[in-house]
Each structure stands twice: as structure tokens, then as C-alpha cells.
Amino acid sequence: xxxxxxxxxxxxxxxxxxxxxxxxxxxxxxxxxxxxxxxxxxxxxxxxxxxxxxxxxxxxxxxxxxxxxxxxxxxxxxxxxxxxxxxxxxxxxxxxxxxxxxxxxxxxxxxxxxxxxxxxxxxxxxxxxxxxxxxxxxxxxxxxxxxxxxxxxxxxxxxxxxxxxxxxxxxxxxxxxxxxxxxxxxxxxxxxxxxxxxxxxxxxxxxxxxxxxxxxxxxxxxxxxxxxxxxxxxxxxxxxxxxxxxxxxxxxxxxxxxxxxxxxxxxxxxxxxxxxxxxxxxxxxxxxxxxxxxxxxxxxxxxxxxxxxxxxxxxxxxxxxxxxxxxxxxxxxxxxxxxxxxxxxxxxxxxxxxxxxxxxxxxxxxxxxxxxxxxxxxxxxxxxxxxxxxxxxxxxxxxxxxx
Amino acid sequence: xxxxxxxxxxxxxxxxxxxxxxxxxxxxxxxxxxxxxxxxxxxxxxxxxxxxxxxxxxxxxxxxxxxxxxxxxxxxxxxxxxxxxxxxxxxxxxxxxxxxxxxxxxxxxxxxxxxxxxxxxxxxxxxxxxxxxxxxxxxxxxxxxxxxxxxxxxxxxxxxxxxxxxxxxxxxxxxxxxxxxxxxxxxxxxxxxxxxxxxxxxxxxxxxxxxxxxxxxxxxxxxxxxxxxxxxxxxxxxxxxxxxxxxxxxxxxxxxxxxxxxxxxxxxxxxxxxxxxxxxxxxxxxxxxxxxxxxxxxxxxxxxxxxxxxxxxxxxxxxxxxxxxxxxxxxxxxxxxxxxxxxxxxxxxxxxxxxxxxxxxxxxxxxxxxxxx
Numbered sequence: 016x017x018x019x020x021x022x023x024x025x026x027x028x029x030x031x032x033x034x035x036x037x038x039x040x041x042x043x044x045x046x047x048x049x050x051x052x053x054x055x056x057x058x059x060x061x062x063x064x065x066x067x068x069x070x071x072x073x074x075x076x077x078x079x080x081x082x083x084x085x086x087x088x089x090x091x092x093x094x095x096x097x098x099x100x101x102x103x104x105x106x107x108x109x110x111x112x113x114x115x116x117x118x119x120x121x122x123x124x125x126x127x128x129x130x131x132x133x134x135x136x137x138x139x140x141x142x143x144x145x146x147x148x149x150x151x152x153x154x155x156x157x158x159x160x161x162x163x164x165x166x167x168x169x170x171x172x173x174x175x176x177x178x179x180x181x182x183x184x185x186x187x188x189x190x191x192x193x194x195x196x197x198x199x200x201x202x203x204x205x206x207x208x209x210x211x212x213x214x215x216x217x218x219x220x221x222x223x224x225x226x227x228x229x230x231x232x233x234x235x236x237x238x239x240x241x242x243x244x245x246x247x248x249x250x251x252x253x254x255x256x257x258x259x260x261x262x263x264x265x266x267x268x269x270x271x272x273x274x275x276x277x278x279x280x281x282x283x284x285x286x287x288x289x290x291x292x293x294x295x296x297x298x299x300x301x302x303x304x305x306x307x308x309x310x311x312x313x314x315x316x317x318x319x320x321x322x323x324x325x326x327x328x329x330x331x332x333x334x335x336x337x338x339x340x341x342x343x344x345x346x347x348x349x350x351x352x353x354x355x356x357x358x359x360x361x362x363x364x365x366x367x368x369x370x371x372x373x374x375x376x377x378x379x380x381x382x383x384x385x386x387x388x389x390x391x392x393x394x395x396x397x398x399x400x401x402x403x404x405x406x407x408x409x410x411x412x413x414x415x416x417x418x
Numbered sequence: 419x420x421x422x423x424x425x426x427x428x429x430x431x432x433x434x435x436x437x438x439x440x441x442x443x444x445x446x447x448x449x450x451x452x453x454x455x456x457x458x459x460x461x462x463x464x465x466x467x468x469x470x471x472x473x474x475x476x477x478x479x480x481x482x483x484x485x486x487x488x489x490x491x492x493x494x495x496x497x498x499x500x501x502x503x504x505x506x507x508x509x510x511x512x513x514x515x516x517x518x519x520x521x522x523x524x525x526x527x528x529x530x531x532x533x534x535x536x537x538x539x540x541x542x543x544x545x546x547x548x549x550x551x552x553x554x555x556x557x558x559x560x561x562x563x564x565x566x567x568x569x570x571x572x573x574x575x576x577x578x579x580x581x582x583x584x585x586x587x588x589x590x591x592x593x594x595x596x597x598x599x600x601x602x603x604x605x606x607x608x609x610x611x612x613x614x615x616x617x618x619x620x621x622x623x624x625x626x627x628x629x630x631x632x633x634x635x636x637x638x639x640x641x642x643x644x645x646x647x648x649x650x651x652x653x654x655x656x657x658x659x660x661x662x663x664x665x666x667x668x669x670x671x672x673x674x675x676x677x678x679x680x681x682x683x684x685x686x687x688x689x690x691x692x693x694x695x696x697x698x699x700x701x702x703x704x705x706x707x708x709x710x711x712x713x714x715x716x717x718x719x720x721x722x723x724x725x726x727x728x729x730x731x732x733x734x735x736x737x738x739x740x741x742x743x744x745x746x747x748x749x750x751x752x753x754x755x756x757x758x759x760x761x762x763x764x765x766x767x768x769x770x771x772x773x774x775x776x777x778x779x780x781x782x783x784x785x786x787x788x789x790x791x
Contacts, residue, residue, distance in 0.1 A: 143534045145537075147682065148680055148692075150681035150682070151691070152684045159592065197666075198663055198681055201664075201667060202664045206664065206666065373598065375598070377598040377601040
């Protein structure tokens with residue numbers, strides 16, 4: 016009797032798995048990237064990129080050439096328009112054979128127009144939705160039509176969303192673009208003394224696509240995907256862009272520089288350059304109140320490896336390294352100041368100077384927080400960089416300097 | 419007045435098993451809601467609120483132990499009439515046992531709220547309530563010893579998983595999110611300490627368990643140990659949630675601990691990301707022991723209040739009433755949350771602290787005690 020009960024119970028487990036919310040993997044369309052654009056008449060235009068597992072798994076090189084048939088494409092970009100984002104989403108579902116599923120989405124792109132109009136309304140949906148993962152979704156602003164950007168072919172990572180994801184993964188190679196997780200974007204939006212920023216994504220001319228003489232046509236796609244710079248926001252509205260140098264200036268202050276190259280003039284010979292690869296960096300903002308107003312001191316410590324010297328420098332001498340330390344510290348300082356000037360011009364405190372001030376002087380902050388947007392462009396920012404070259408590769412001297 | 423003494427054999431538990439019971443009765447809901455509710459008032463100082471709440475909780479549990487020690491062979495429902503006289507005593511006894519049902523149906527609602535909001539939106543909430551309450555009913559039939567042993571196992575797993583989740587996010591916790599300390603003075607911190615203080619006070623369930631405890635001399639120690647375990651668990655989730663997304667965001671999310679588990683990000687080991695399922699496991703298991711402990715205490719109290727020899731016939735009718743109360747109680751999640759932040763803590767503090775201390779003082783003045791000298 017007991018055994019029979021047990022068997023029945025075990026069988027019941029098989030029958031009752033999943034309840035009402037059962038969803039089979041085969042029925043889901045995994046959205047890998049979504050782009051949000053503002054459409055005509057205040058509507059929202061949404062693009063959702065869903066990979067096509069049949070083509071991806073079949074090992075075909077789909078989508079290399081722009082003219083390839085749609086069946087060979089390893090992804091499909093669904094596009095829909097609606098009054099709200101959820102409305103647009105459900106419009107798309109009328110085209111899709113699978114239920115669109117957003118938990119795997121890692122890329123969120125706002126068009127420039129959308130970002131300028133304000134993303135607050137859209138963010139509410141993303142915050143409410145249980146499928147969107149705030150920690151894994153990276154926020155970008157697109158320069159140009161996001162639909163075009165999400166349709167740029169590439170032979171390696173054939174789905175553009177995966178390609179973006181991989182490029183983000185290797186962001187420490189340059190630290191010249193600023194992807195930000197949605198969770199951080201939302202947090203900075205909620206802070207009084209810090210404004211959000213986002214990465215910038217664009218479709219750039221592909222230099223490898225040039226038609227050379229004697230060749231019929233290029234097999235390379237004419238455009239390539241490019242992650243570049245940062246977009247600064249004031250509240251939920253984008254106010255402008257930082258270029259790549261300025262972006263790294265911002266990232267230094269935010270402690271987000273994970274690596275990258277610093278090129279600076281090499282002493283000893285005019286026009287020659289030296290290059291450092293950044294190993295690690297650490298920054299701290301120290302606010303002060305003086306009679307002349309608020310002064311922010313950004314203290315940066317950086318360590319790097321020397322990877323290239325063009326000039327005739329005997330790098331085996333410690334005093335030469337000291338000189339290079341000083342020079343590349345100055346280069347870092349210049350990047351930070353360029354970012355600060357640009358951000359002050361745009362009126363967006365993406366650095367969190369206001370937050371640093373609040374943390375150190377909570378009482379004074381209460382008095383000035385309302386006026387912070389007006390105060391921020393006028394504050395004095397100082398940068399102190401301590402930079403160290405730790406190692407220099409496998410050679411002690413440039414080749415032409417050998418005795 | 420009938421004679422006061424233990425009911426039909428309910429088994430004996432050790433002081434440590436009582437501690438497990440005390441921890442189980444608080445843990446599950448507290449860890450899910452404490453960050454949002456305390457951060458709402460105390461902002462980045464939520465962790466200080468939890469410390470204050472811990473002291474308040476210790477005071478409550480000490481009051482409860484002091485009262486229980488005067489009546490080593492009976493539960494509060496049984497000796498309240500001895501202290502206050504028949505009718506007022508019965509009223510107080512009913513308040514106590516209703517409190518257990520009251521939190522019980524609140525737990526049912528909270529459970530279905532999270533399950534429907536985040537995991538299974540299409541499943542009717544009644545299904546979650548039914549499944550959980552049937553399990554609780556089954557456990558209640560097993561009796562006190564069974565519940566204690568089940569809780570020990572579940573609690574070990576739950577606490578270990580919680581530690582794992584916190585370890586996975588520890589690298590993303592930023593100290594500067596807790597600065598500046600005491601930005602708005604002590605007031606908001608105290609306000610933020612009230613709800614967790616109420617939760618800590620739920621350990622006063624000892625008033626029901628005391629007659630069944632074997633080694634009564636250890637109860638003070640184990641009760642404080644229970645408070646300590648709860649304190650560590652609450653601090654972990656408060657520091658985790660606030661240190662990960664900042665106080666404003668932590669206060670904004672309905673289930674910040676759930677969000678915390680979702681924010682695990684490890685580029686080196688992506689297999690450990692996306693721990694929602696793990697969190698769901700802790701949550702369901704934790705809610706089960708929470709409901710069971712409350713429900714059992716309630717049914718036991720009801721049987722004692724009615725002077726019935728065995729509580730078992732009361733199990734199914736009680737659960738039916740609890741389910742009905744749970745279904746009709748809150749219309750939407752906004753009501754549920756407003757209630758759990760503002761009304762709920764005060765009511766449980768009233769039962770666990772105000773009534774208990776009132777009973778203790780009255781018993782002290784009237785020199786009522788059944789303890790053998």
C-alpha cells in the first residue's frame with residue numbers, strides 16, 4: 016500500500032512540474048539586444064534582436080554579405096511601434112512565432128532622439144519587468160539609426176548583439192568607451208549628486224571594405240560596429256557626448272578604467288611617442304570648501320607597463336623611468352581635465368562630485384543640493400596623478416640604442 | 419479554572435531545537451523585506467537600524483523568557499487567566515493565539531505576492547497558498563518534535579545558501595554607499611528600526627514552547643543565540659542590498675533581496691550568475707518553516723485555550739479559516755506592503771512586547787508563579 020502511494024506521488028511530480036507558467040525553451044525567442052527609438056507622434060519604436068538557432072547551430076556563415084537571403088541570417092530584427100514600450104513589445108509579438116523572452120538580453124540601446132527626449136518613462140518599464148536583468152544589461156546610446164547598427168554583418172560573431180557583448184567584455188583593452196549596467200544607470204539616476212552616463216554605439220565606415228584596383232568588389236561589409244565614447248545625461252535626458260579621450264577621463268574618476276593604452280610624447284626626440292599599457296588604477300575624489308568656493312581634488316594612482324618607446328631612451332635607467340612616470344601621469348591628468356571641462360560645459364555631473372561632497376559635508380550639501388546643477392559648472396577641479404611604470408616587457412633598451 | 423499543566427504528550431525538545439524554532443519563525447520574511455523597509459526611513463544607515471532593532475529584540479525575548487520561567491509547565495495561553503483573572507486572561511490568551519494565525523495568513527499572502535510577481539505571474543495565488551498550507555498542515559500533524567527536526571535541516575540549507583549568495587556579491591559592495599553616516603540624525607534610524615525590531619520580537623514564541631523544553635536552564639543562552647543568528651542574517655541582506663545598489667534603489671524595489679541575488683555578476687565564472695532559482699529555493703523553504711512554526715503555535719494555543727486534550731482535530735478547520743482570511747485580506751500588493759511596513763510591526767510589537775511585559779509585571783506584583791521553589 017505504502018509503496019503504491021509512493022509510486023503515485025512520484026508520478027504526480029512528473030505531471031505537475033511547472034504549473035501554469037510552464038514555458039518550453041523551444042517556444043521562447045531569446046531577445047539578445049533591444050533598441051528603443053522615438054517614433055512619429057510621440058510613439059515608441061522598438062527593435063528586438065532574436066537569434067535564429069537553426070542557422071547558428073548549422074555552422075553556416077550566414078549574414079556575411081548584406082545581400083544574403085534572410086534564411087541564411089543567424090538572427091532576426093523584429094521592429095514594432097506602439098504608444099508605450101509594452102505596447103510596442105506586444106505589437107512585435109504578432110510577427111514572432113516564439114514568445115519573446117528578455118532575461119537573456121544584454122544590450123539596451125537608446126536612439127539619440129529618444130535619449131534627448133528623456134528615457135525616464137521607458138526605464139520604469141525596464142525596472143518593473145521581472146525578465147530584464149539590471150546587472151547584465153548594458154546601456155548604450157546609438158548615433159544613427161539603431162536598426163542599422165543592429166544589422167551590421169560580421170563573420171566572427173554573426174549576431175550583432177553577441178558581438179557587442181564580446182566587445183564590451185574586452186572593454187579593458189582600451190577603456191575608451193563607457194558601457195554601464197542598467198542597475199548602475201538606475202542608481203545614478205536616483206542620486207542627487209550624480210548624473211547617469213551611457214556608452215555610445217555607432218555604425219562606422221569599415222576601412223577594410225575599400226575596393227582596390229583590379230578587384231571586382233569587396234567581400235567585406237561596408238560598415239562596422241563601433242563602441243566609442245560616452246553619452247552624458249542630466250536626469251533622464253541626454254545632454255551631449257564625450258569623445259574617446261574625454262570618456263577615459265570620466266572613467267578614471269569613476270574607477271572604471273580596467274586597462275588600455277596611454278600614448279604620450281617621448282622625451283629626447285621631437286615627434287616620437289611612448290606607450291604605456293594600464294595595469295590598474297584607483298581614484299578618489301576629495302572635496303574641500305574654501306573661501307573661493309568648492310574645490311574637488313581627484314587623486315589617481317595608476318600602474319602600468321611600458322610597451323613601446325620610439326625615441327632613443329635608455330629605459331634601463333631608473334631616472335628615465337621616473338621621467339616617463341611623470342609624463343604619463345600628466346597625460347592621465349589631461350584626459351581627466353578634458354572630461355571635466357566638457358561635462359561642466361554640458362552641465363552633467365557624471366563624475367559624482369556632488370555625491371562625494373554629500374558624503375563628506377552632509378550638512379552643507381543640504382543647503383546647496385538644489386542649486387547643484389548651477390554650482391557644478393563653476394567648481395574648481397584639481398587632478399593629482401601618481402603613476403608608476405612597473406615593468407617594460409622583454410627588453411631593457413630600444414633596439415637602435417644597443418651598444 | 420482547570421489545572422494548568424502540559425497537554426497530552428507533545429514530545430520534548432531541547433533548548434537548541436527551540437532556538438531553531440525561534441530563528442525559523444522570523445527568518446524568511448524578514449530577510450526579504452527588511453532592506454526595503456529599513457532603507458526607506460534610515461537610508462544608508464539601515465545597518466545601524468538593524469543593530470538597534472537587535473537590542474530591542476533582545477529585550478523582548480528576555481521579557482518573554484522571564485515570564486515563561488515563572489510558569490515552567492504551561493504556555494502563555496494557559497497561565498494568562500491565572501495572572502489576570504478568568505475573563506481578561508482568556509481575552510489575552512485569544513490575542514496571543516490569534517496573533518499566530520494573523521501572522522500566518524500574512525505570510526501566506528506575502529509568499530504568493532513574491533511568487534506571482536517574480537516567478538510565476540500566471541499561476542493563481544491561491545495555488546501557492548494551498549500548496550504551502552497543505553505542507554504546513556502535514557507538518558503540524560507530525561507534532562513539535564517533527565517540526566523542530568525539519569526546521570533544523572531546512573534552516574541549515576537556507577542559511578548556507580544565504581551566505582553563498584552574499585559571498586558572490588561581496589566584491590560589488592561599495593563602502594561609499596553607506597556614507598555619510600547619520601546624515602539625517604537619529605530619528606529616521608529609530609523609525610527604520612521599528613519593523614525589524616518587531617520581527618526580532620517574534621522570537622517570543624518561546625512563550626508557547628517553554629513547557630516542552632527539556633533543558634530549561636539553557637533557554638536564556640539559546641534565545642540570545644537565536645537573536646544573534648537573526649541579526650547576522652538581517653545585516654547580511656541589508657548590507658548586501660544597500661551596498662550593491664544604494665539606499666534609494668534598495669528602498670524602491672519591492673523585493674530588494676531578490677534583486678540582490680539577480681545582480682550577482684561574475685565575469686570569470688558566469689555559471690554562478692543568475693541565482694534567482696537558488697534564491698527561490700531559500701525563499702520557498704524559509705516560508706514553509708515560517709508558516710509551519712506560526713501555524714503550529716496557533717493551533718496549539720487554540721487547543722489550550724479551548725481546553726481540548728489534542729490539538730490535531732483543530733488543524734484542518736484552523737487552516738481553512740486562515741486561508742479564507744488570507745484570500746480576503748489585502749486587495750493588491752500596494753496595500754500589502756503599506757500594511758507590512760506601517761501596521762504590521764506595531765501590532766506584533768504590541769503582542770510580543772507590550773502584552774508580555776504587562777503580564778510579567780502583573781505576575782510579579784501579585785506574586786503568581788507555578789515554579790517550585
